Amino acid sequence: MAHVSDSLARWHAVVESADPSAVPGLLAEDAVFRSPALFAPQEGRAVVAAYLGAAIQVLGPEFRYHREWVGEESAVLEFTSSVEGREKCTAST
Structure with missing residues (x-):
């Protein structure tokens, strides 16, 4: 679980910096992004980095984490965030 915790700490630092250029350095070459908003899983470091980098920019300064559940290999x-005056709450893995 230390690996997951270390990865989370690095992720939080990137989100706090709001620097999407740091996202690829967090990802494995074979990273996969799954979202209920997308029809199919998005595969590969470059594609996943593009989605996560865009999320960092779109969700902006109102973006706040509230809770984390950490497992052996996932989290x-x-x-929550406010986009165009609307508050959104969700979870991601």
Whole structure:
């Protein structure tokens, strides 16, 4: 679980910096992004980095994490943000 915790700490630092150029350095070459908003999983470091980098920019300064659930090989992060005056709450893995 230390690996997951270390990865989360690095992710939080990138989100706090709001620097999407740091996202690829967090990802494995074979990273996969799954979202209920997308029809199919998005595969590969470059594609996943593009989605996560865009999320960092779109969710902006109102983005806040509230809870985390950490497992052996994964984590779920609950967050809220306000986009165009509308507050959103969701979780991601």
